[in-house]
Structure formats: structure tokens, C-alpha cells
Amino acid sequence: MNTDNLQIPPSLVRSKLPRWPRISEPEMVRHYTWLSNRNFGIDTGFYPLGSCTMKHNPRVNEVIAQLPGIADIHPLQPEHHIQGTLAIFHEMQDMLGICAGMDAVTLQPVAGAQGEFTAIRCIQEYFRSRGELQRTKVIVPDSAHGTNPASAAMAGFEIIEIPSREDGRIDLDALRAVVGDDTAAMMITNPNTLGVFEPEIAEAAAIVHDAGGQMYYDGANFNAILGRTSPGIMGFDAVHYNLHKTFSQPHGGGGPGSGPIGVKSHLAEFLPGPVVKRRPILPDDKLTTVNHEWWYHWKEPENSIGKVQQWHGNSGAVIRCWAYYRRYGNDLKTMSEHAVLNANYLRHKIIEEANEQGVSHLFADGAPVDVVKHEFTLSMAPMKESMGLGAMDVAKGLLDKGYMAPTVYFPLVVPECMMIEPTETESKEVLDEFARKFVEVLQEDPDVLHNAPITTKVRRVDEVYAARNLTLSYQFDE
């Protein structure tokens, strides 16, 4: 095809091409392979990053996601071109609804935070439709993920933060003190960010509902409870799912994720549109290989809030998670049980090992409970007090032992917090070894630990320097 004589308005002719590198394929392949060798993933080693559910990502999911029937499909193709995708979406909507005890599901939100925002928008429109315009406040516990208040604020709500009790659990008196006819919703995760199940969750839901508000479930910690309880049973009206946490969409260094939401029937008409429905096949339908019973189609919810992503969400992630779901089926409960088993076992082993080595005085339980759910927290405050070394130093010490560090300094309610989530895909041997190494780090010479890590590609990175000497791209010599 002739690529000369192209008509461009003179004012729009590019004056200077971007200063991009000029490299051949072998150089490019080697560069990114070199970079990958400087990066730590679940495939590299144990990744106990609390609140992120860094479980193994089955590779069959990647194979399926590259089939032309998913990668090479356009969102504006007619329904008879996409019966396969719609069938999988329908199955996923159903499955997610069942797992969470919700009546309707949309797969459109593309990340957890967007799911939160979407659900809060639905709740906002619900109250507007009822003329309850005075409901302008959203309650969040101080232990909540930062996305909760950020998402509600983006929708225009005022945030009321309530303190947690010392054991990290919700303070019902504090909740009672703030609910009222201006309450739109409470956003909470259960188990909470300390990995502790909130035993008074039904009471909290009753308090919020009695005040006329809605209960929102942050699904970040959903991996802990599948098949054992559900947000629906606990009294929630809306929930988001992190498919990249619970359902093994690879985290990809920070995305893509997928954050579907589920709602009770009274909120279904406000969901972003469209959602997938099905009807029996009619004689005029073109039969496909999906099945011979159902015809799948898009349907706009009656009073939809509209769209939060321009198309139909992160379809590629949904398909991977469909494959993951199919692997477990009704045994998803076993998955959650093993996540909880591993977390409790690791917590037990760390404490046992620390006792044996005489260093248990260096940390405290983030929450004094008999059992945790999928994750647990340790406070390194005693170590900080006695040795001047804290959670960050231990984290860096763990990097030297060949591990990804746990989440540090979150939740804020636990001083010098380390939040550890092993997930169900780690063997007992990995957990035993990690417990030993964790305690070894605590026994490290303080000077050595202060200088950790020493075995990594670079050593402690100066974040203050980065912020003061902002260099956000390559600086060319003009």
C-alpha cells in the first residue's frame, strides 16, 4: 500500500519524532529479560504480601486468555458473534452472586477500587430515587483500605471515620454514635484488615440498616470465607470482588485487575450497564457450539448509573478467573479453608519458633485472637522500642532471605505493623522455613539488619531523594 502523499493538515505534521530507542528484536528481548531478572514475583518465591492474596497463578488461565475467541474480539460486535464470551460472563455473574449471597452482579468494574466506587454510586442513585437526598455520609473504620474513603469521596460523599477497638474490631458504640438519617452506607471488610473476623457484623449491619443506611462489603479479604459464610448472610447490600486476589488473575506488577460487584435485588436496577442475561433459544437464533438451550444477550439495568469503563470491563481477566473457578467448582470452600489453615499455621509457627529462640519479646500479636482468617498482623513496636529497628528493617531483612516482604505499616491501627498473608498455595515446608527465617532476621545483628538488604540488585532505595530530585523520565542532552 502506498504510504506516501498522505493528507495531513499542515499544522498537524509532526515536527520531531519521539526520542525512542532504536533497538533490534534481540536487544529488546534481552533488555526485558534482564529487567525480569531484577523483579520478584510469586513464581520467584514466597510472597506473603498481606491484603493482596498473592496466590499461585495457574498457567492454563494464560493459555485460555490467548485464544482468538477472547483476544481478537471487539466489544461492539453483535451478540451472535460473542455467544461464547456472554456465556462465560453469565456463568461468572451467577457464580459470584452465589458465593457472596448477592442477587445481581456486574463484571464491568476493572479494579477493586473501581468496584467500590461503582457500588457506592449505585447506593447513591438508590437514595436519590427514594428522595433521601440527605444521606450524604459514608462511614469507614479507621482500619479500612485507603481506597474505601477515596472511592466514596469521589462519588461526593462525606467520610466519617470511626475508631476501631484495640483488638482491631469494630466498635459498635462508636458506630451507634455516628449513624443517623444522613448515613448513606458503611464500608467494611470482614475479616477485617487485621485478618480478624468481626463477630458482631450482624449487629453492625442492623445498626446501619435501622438508621436507613446500606452495608458495603469490601471483598479484598473474600479469600478467607468462601463457602463458610457470605456477605449476603452477614447482612451486606453490596460487595466488590477482587478477581486478581480471590480468583487468581495475575497481579501483573500492579494490574490489570478486575473488580466486579454484586448487589441485593433492591440495588440491581442501578448497576452499570449492560449485564448479561439469557433466554431459551428461539427457532430464529443461530445455533452455536456454546449450547442448544440458551441465548445470551446484553441488557441495560432499568435505572443504570451508566458506565464506569467504556466497554464491558476487563474481559481478559474474567476469562482467566472463569478457568480458575472451573478448576475448583463447588470446592472453592476447600480453597478458603486452606488459605485460613496456612495463615493460622504460619502464625503459630512464627510464635513457636520465636519462643524457642527467645525472641518473642520483640513483637506482639496485632490482634489477641485464637484464630485468624487468611492473614494476620504482628506489631514490631517492642523491637522498635528496645532496638530502634522496626517493621521496615525486618521487611528488608526478609528480602535478604529470598522472600518478598509482608505488607508493612498497614493497617495503621497496629503500630509497626507487618501484615502476613501466605495464601493456600504455599506448602507446609515453605511456611516452616519462612517462620525459621523470620526469627533469624529478628536475631540478626542490629547493624547488619539496619543495612539490609545487601543481597538484592540494589540496596535500600532513597525514597526521599526520589521525591526531592524528581526525575520521572530519561533526561536527554538537548
Place this chain on the structure above:
Amino acid sequence: MVDQLPNLGREKEMLDAMGMSSMDDLFADIPVAVRMNGELPLRGPQSEEEIIADARRILGANVALGDRVSFLGAGLNRNYVPASVFQLVTRGEFLTSYTPYQPEVSQGMLQAMWEFQTLISELVGLEVANLSVYDGSTAAAEAITCAVRVHNRKAEQKDTVYISELVPPSRQSVIFNYTQGGDITLKTLKHNPDGTLNLDSLAEASGSCGVYVEQPNPLGILDGGLTRVKEIIGENTAFIVGVSPVSLGMIEAPGNYGADIVVGEGQALGSPITYGGPLYGIFACTKAYLRQMPGRIVGKSIDVDGKEAFCLTLSTREQHIRRHRATSNICTNETLIALMGAMHMSLLGPEGLEKLARRNMAACQLAKQKLSEISTISIPHMNNSHYNEFVVQLPGLASDCISYLDTQGLIGGFDLSNWYSEHSNWLLVSFSDQTRASEIELLAAHLAVWSASLTQGVSA
């Protein structure tokens, strides 16, 4: 399932170590009243080979674009992405990592994203780029709220942003959802009959917080008038341009004609369409917007030995620090897809990008010429320059034409009445580097047959 759960069958051993007797003990803290009883009413587990077989059967029912001759684009374009991109992106060190909170063991992704920021900065002609937002629509929405945060204090038209009336309703809907909470008023900018922005009406936008337009616009038109926007709206109003990134291999970088913020759908660089997600949104701006911009940013720094190192920076804008005062709620973004973009850009190089842009535009221009030769159809914006796509005015409904073409094995384009209800005869046809001249001939032939059948009153 044993292959996914290493401790299956070892429960007793582990429970014993903890002094517990059953898995139920682990859930004793869940009050009886909120326990789920019985099994999840879901299908049974499948083996990997069963899942693959089902996936092939179910997804085989889809009609892939590559199975047909396709002219469907509407903002998502099927540019060829080299094989090495797909191979490299599945490296587990990238694929299975998460947000690089521990920079010492995350230098690979941090450097790759810093390079991505550089590539995007250079592409759009602005100093700063983040490491992606969700997609082109949320990028536009975030740019608008960013502009309000920066300009509202001095703005004469408080909380007001002007957006092109051509922006598709689905994108406008995203923008509305992102802005309604901040009580931002969205006003629309008019266009001339030839599809270009009406610069006379643009004067109204002066004194507002921002103006959002697209280049090429949703009708595929390259609008030279946009180079005059900044001088009309003035310093205190953000000029936000949504771009099609590959076009910038030929088209001037908006940063060089006054854009303050450039956003766009990154997909054509590095990624297949994947039914509209995952994609990645480009977000770049001048330094004046830096501290109000959304999303993650990588900075170059040093480690304790003074060695070059990378880390996330300016995090105090973000939700995990600033909570409800954050510039955005975004946490998980589209890093891996942005990485694919970076790989594709690195392979292309400047001249490769220009070549790709030329190839896209040449297909579009050839199609325009061929279709203009058909007497029964017309091209409403014929005298403008187009990139990737243009509008064809048909003698009948675009929806009917698409149905007819479908029976002939062609995915004919997009029925624009879905966006602009008054234009039921407008078909948006799209071309890319994947389009062959013979396919354009095929489209022309079928459009001629269908149009002739209508004008002669004969059923095609």
C-alpha cells in the same frame, strides 16, 4: 485439585501442630447465625484438560475479528503486535509480581515503568506521564477532575469543564460518573458541519477549568483547528487532548500545540482488543499538574551505595496515604498492559512508529478514495484528513447494511446511530495496518451492491 493446594491431605498434621482437631476449629470465630451451611450450589471441579476443552468449545462460538474481514474500530484498533511482546510479558517475574512496594526486589518493573513514562512523555510531548490508568475513558475522566483541582480557585466558571459533543455517549457516561460527585458541570462544545471543532463557540470555554477534545476526533477527523485551542481558552483553562497514540508517529504531539494534559486509549500500542479489556489509559501532563495527577509514578533515585535505583514517588497524592483527600481512588492499574505497550514502543523505535502510523493512515486514505467512487453512497467529511476511520453516509440504515455485510462474511463497521441518534445512515468504517487493499476492494464491492439494491428497490 492437589496440584493447586500443596497441603491437601496434610490438614491433620498442621492442625495437630496448632492443637486443633478439625478445620471447623479454624472457623469457630464465625458466629453460628452468619455461617453458610451445606455446599456451595456450584458445579463440580474440572481437570485442566476439561477446562481447556470447554474453553475451546465455548470461545469457539465467538467470531474473532481475524476470522472475517473487519472494519470495526470506533476507538479500538487492531494493530499488529509483534510476537516477542506476548512471549516476554508472560515471564513470571513480571506476570506474578505486584505493586513494587519493595523497590530493592522490584527494580525490573520499576525501571520498565519509568521507561514507559519516558516513552509516553516523548510520544505526546509533555514532561510527565504516570504508569497508566484503566483505559481511555477513565483517563479522560481523571484528566477532567485533575483540571478542576488545578484551576478551580482562579476559574471564572467554577467547577465547569467543556467537552466535545462528539465524545461517544459511553465515554461521556464514564466521565459523568467520575465527575458528578465533585459537582462538576459538563458543557459541550459544538462542531462545524464538516466535523471540525467550532472555534467560535470555543470562546465560551475561556475561564472554565478545562476543555476536553480528541485528536483524531471520534469521526476519525484530524482537526488542524485544535492547534489554536490553547490561545483561545487561555492559560487558566486546561487544554486536555485525547489521542490515538499510534497516530502520533505522523501527527504533531499535542504537547507541542499547547496541550496541558494528554490522555488516550493506549491499546493499539502493545495489546489486542480483548473485547475491550484489559486496555490501558495514557495520562501525561505538564509539571503544573503533577501534584494533582492520579495514579502511580516511578522516580529515579539512588540506593544507599549511590547506585542508580528506581522507586514509586509522589505517593502522598494516593489513596493509601491521603485516603479521602487522594487525587483518585485508583490503586491497581494496568501495569502489565502498559508493559506490553513499552515493549511494542521499544521495538518500533521512532521510525517504526512513523511507518506504522503511515500504514494505518494509508489504508484509511485508500479506502476513502475507493468508497468515494461509489455513486450511491457519500462521505460527509470528504475534504478533511482522516486517521484510522471515517463516516460513510448510506442510502439506508447503517444497521441494515451491517447485517447484510455480516451475511457476506464482513464485519462492516459501526452503526453511528448508537452514538448520534440522528445519524441512522452513518456507518463508521475503520482501517489499520492489518487492512489489505484487497479487503478494501471487497468492502467497496459489497457496499456498492447493497446500496444499489436499495436505490433500485431490489432486495440484496
